[in-house]
Amino acid sequence: MKPKNLLDHLCDMEAQLVDFSYENFTAEEAERVRKSFLLFKNTLYKTINPSENLEHKEYLKTSPLPENQSGDFDMQTYDAVVRHYESYNSVLKSLKIDAPMKSEIYSSIFSGSTPTQTTNRLYIDLQPILDDCMGEMELLDELLHLYEKNALEFIGQAKIHIQNTDYDRLKLAAHKIKAGLAMLNTNDLYTIINQIEQTCKTDNDPKHLQFLYNCFVTEFPAVQKALHNAYEDLKKLNQ
Amino acid sequence: MKKSLLLAEDDELLASLLNFRLKKGGYDVTHSGDGKQVKEFLAQKMPDIIVSDIMMPYFSGMELIDYVRNELKSNIPIIIISSAGNEENVLNAFELGANDFISKPVSPSELLVRVERELNKN
Secondary structure, eight states, X not given: OOHHHHHHHHHHXXXXXXXXXXXXXXXXXXXXXXXXXXXXXXXHXXXXXXXXXXXXXXXXXXXXXXXXXXXTOOHHHHHHHHHHHHHHHHHHHHTTOOOSSOHHHXXXXXXXXXXGGGTTOOOOXXXXXXXHTTTOHHHHHHHHHHHHHHHHHHHHHHHHHHHTTOHHHHHHHHHXXXXXXXXXXXXXXXXXXXXXXXXXXXXXOHHHHHHHHHHXXXXXXXXXXHHHHHHHHHHHHTO | OOOEEEEEOOXXXXXXHHHHHHHHTTOEEEEEOOHHHHHXXXXXXXXXXXXXXXXXXXXXXXXXHHIIIIISOOOOOEEEEEOTTOHXXXXXXXXXXXXXXXXXXXXXXXXXXXXXXXXXXX
């Protein structure tokens, strides 16, 4: 079984949901997808739980899995994922939305390979900053919380500054967050912030600034997730 | 006896890390991210060395250097923390009397070396 793979993909899906729910959905549609996703997620967690499920066992006896998909995974998990993948996608289809969870993703969960969609999975190396923290995980944790607080503050402040076309304050807000982004090796966000700062110094193009701001807001959850994963990996290594 | 160090930095993220490392390095650190507090602190007690960001609210790093050198008439070492791309500010800081500067993102180990070096000069 590869629960880590499953959970990684779950996180990817969640990030995508957060993203397009803002852009393409009405509130009602977004709510329907969220509920469907939560049902999917909860069932998955229950399935990963080691408690026995006789009904599943009986089903698996009569429905063996294809040889090339067997790998070293848990059959209950496979069964649950397939069923819920189908129900999840049917909800998306009814909303006329392309399913974010392509079949190649769920098959890759079991083969252990990485699907095309996640080959560019964001990876952040927190080891250098942990070295700066002299191996103190508590301090690293504190820094990550401060990073999140700063980023969220920036998102709120920048929105207001863009609305008020107050580019001096926007520049200052971008400048203030820049060092922290560089410190935690969140290079994608750093690049966006740098461009916001530069645009504020030069032409103050409101459309470009709004675009860059949207890029930051879109990218932030993925970076946040990558930081969380990196922190958890380090925690395991240091246990 | 521990050397006293004033860390004037309003970025909590950077300040937390530097505060931790400077204390581990054996310094008696006072940290403030508020320019007004920095000014009040300096009027009461002069530390052995100051590490200050350039861009701070109410009282910038430039104003701090000017205040220490011209009003308080002190020659204590001042190390400026500057963002990349702020070269003009760094030159101005040197003209006003800064002793050294370090670019963001700041390497705590490098800062410790620079602090020690400045203190040894005096």
